[in-house]
Amino acid sequence: xxxGAVAAASGVSAKMIRHYEKIGLLGASAxxxxxxxxxxxxxVQTLHFVxxxxxxxFPLEQIGQLLSLWQDTGRSSAEVKxxxxxxxxxxxxxxxxxxxxxxxxxxxxxxxxxxxxxxCPILDGLAAxxxxxxxxxxxxxx
Amino acid sequence: xxxGAVAAASGVSAKMIRHYEKIGLLGASAxxxxxxxxxxxxxVQTLHFVxxxxxxxFPLEQIGQLLSLWQDTGRSSAEVKxxxxxxxxxxxxxxxxxxxxxxxxxxxxxxxxxxxxxxCPILDGLAAxxxxxxxxxxxxxx
DNA sequence: GGTTGACCTTCCCATGATGGGAAGCTTTAG
DNA sequence: CTAAAGCTTCCCATCATGGGAAGGTCAACC
Numbered sequence: 001x002x003x004g005a006v007a008a009a010s011g012v013s014a015k016m017i018r019h020y021e022k023i024g025l026l027g028a029s030a031x032x033x034x035x036x037x038x039x040x041x042x043x044v045q046t047l048h049f050v051x052x053x054x055x056x057x058f059p060l061e062q063i064g065q066l067l068s069l070w071q072d073t074g075r076s077s078a079e080v081k082x083x084x085x086x087x088x089x090x091x092x093x094x095x096x097x098x099x100x101x102x103x104x105x106x107x108x109x110x111x112x113x114x115x116x117x118x119x120c121p122i123l124d125g126l127a128a129x130x131x132x133x134x135x136x137x138x139x140x141x142x
Numbered sequence: 143x144x145x146g147a148v149a150a151a152s153g154v155s156a157k158m159i160r161h162y163e164k165i166g167l168l169g170a171s172a173x174x175x176x177x178x179x180x181x182x183x184x185x186v187q188t189l190h191f192v193x194x195x196x197x198x199x200f201p202l203e204q205i206g207q208l209l210s211l212w213q214d215t216g217r218s219s220a221e222v223k224x225x226x227x228x229x230x231x232x233x234x235x236x237x238x239x240x241x242x243x244x245x246x247x248x249x250x251x252x253x254x255x256x257x258x259x260x261x262c263p264i265l266d267g268l269a270a271x272x273x274x275x276x277x278x279x280x281x282x283x284x
Numbered sequence: 285g286g287t288t289g290a291c292c293t294t295c296c297c298a299t300g301a302t303g304g305g306a307a308g309c310t311t312t313a314g
Numbered sequence: 315c316t317a318a319a320g321c322t323t324c325c326c327a328t329c330a331t332g333g334g335a336a337g338g339t340c341a342a343c344c
Contacts, residue, residue, distance in 0.1 A: 004291065005144045014292090015332060034339055036292055052268045057243045061328075077211065080264050081256035084247055091244040095237055101199045102233040105226055114223035119261045122222050123212050127187065146320065156321090157303065176310055178321055201299075233301095285344105292339065305328080311330070 006039040010047030017047065025050070025064050050117055149182040151190030159189065167192070167206050200229055 020026045026046065030038040049070060053063045062083055069075045069083075076111075080104040093140040147157040159179075168188065172180040191212060195205045204225055211217045211225075246254045253263040 002292070012339090013332080015237040016330080018294090018330080023181055032292095032339095034292080036339080049268050052270070055243070056247050056268075057240065066265070066268065069262075070269065074261055075260045075262070076258040077254050077260060077262035077264075078256045078258065078260045081251055081254045084251045084254070084264050085145060088244060088247055088251065091240055091247070095240045095244065097232055098199065098237045098240070099259060101197070102230060102237065105198050105230055105233070109226045109230065112223045112226070114217050114220045115222065118215055118217045118219060120211075120217070120219035120222045121218075122226050123208070126191050126198075126208065127212065128194070144321070155303085158301080160323090161302080174310095174321095176321080178310080196301090288341100289344085290340085290342105293337080294335105295337085296333105297319100298333080299329105301328100301335085304325105305327105306323105306325085308322080309340100312317100312319080314317085 001043075003037045003039070003135045006044055006047060009044045011051050012047045020050065023060065025060055025067070056087070057091060062087065069114070143181045143185075145181070145186070148186055148189060151186045154189045154194050161200070162192065165202065167202055167209070197277065199233060204277045 001009075001013045006012075007017060012020075012074065021037075022029060027045075032038055040091070040098055047069070049067065050063055053066055054060075058066065065083060069080050075115070105122075108122045108125045143151075143163045144158055145156045148154075149159060154162075159168070163170055163179075168185075171185065172258075174180055188209070191209065192205055195208055200208065207225060208222070211222050246261045247264075
């Protein structure tokens with residue numbers, strides 16, 4: 001199988017397959033006499049695995065660790081779970097950060113009437129010297 | 143005020159201030175005879191604004207638009223609100239994407255006993271040819 | 285046999301926001 | 315006067331992905 005065929009079969013682009021090889025995530029494949037990369041079914045499986053891990057947001061470095069564990073029949077599932085839990089925490093942290101942004105911005109936007117007049121609580125909020133915060137916005141006192 | 147002082151006053155690093163100038167987000171500042179950038183109170187305000195917008199996750203290009211609107215007293219608040227709403231949608235999309243990842247991974251991890259044995263639903267899930275999905279995992283049939 | 289088009293190779297560049305660090309000049313404090 | 319701190323520009327790195335160029339290869343069709 002040439003690289004285009006594995007790419008189609010695995011859902012990982014040829015460009016990325018070459019890249020993963022270059023950074024050492026994947027081992028170097030066999031080559032045809034003309035220098036074309038040659039792949040087999042097993043490589044399709046591996047790339048599927050990589051794609052799924054990527055779809056879950058794992059960074060490539062951790063995908064490499066997951067691949068190693070996957071191929072190591074002497075692994076303990078605790079090692080895998082540990083990686084997964086760490087990534088879950090990372091995802092949670094990112095979600096919370098984005099949610100805080102969204103809530104703050106939503107509060108500002110809610111107070112903006114969005115008409116032809118220039119007065120705008122959104123701009124006022126951005127210009128305010130204090131930290132933006134998803135606070136009440138009515139009764140800012142106390 | 144030199145760049146270090148505005149950086150400290152605004153919370154935007156000197157490195158970033160130079161970068162924002164280079165990409166045109168900020169106009170070029172005055173320079174001292176020695177070539178040092180010179181800033182005033184007004185620049186501190188502007189950088190505060192930029193920092194707050196950045197803290198809400200706005201991309202720099204949109205921050206530029208917000209800055210223009212802020213400085214345009216003939217603006218309509220509708221224009222600002224439109225930018226904000228678009229960014230809210232972007233934030234929501236990202237949050238949903240991350241939440242889907244988290245839910246799928248959490249489901250896989252929940253089924254992994256995390257002990258010394260090699261059997262691991264997380265790896266099985268990643269290796270599965272089907273799309274990963276936050277499905278039931280018990281009774282995968284039907 | 286020759287041509288064409290699809291496919292492969294490597295290499296360089298770009299994204300977006302941020303930072304590290306080098307080499308060299310300026311200002312300030314002791 | 316000297317040393318430290320601050321400034322300048324320029325290059326490189328991140329992370330994952332892709333675009334595109336220049337050139338070689340393979341298969342199919344006439």
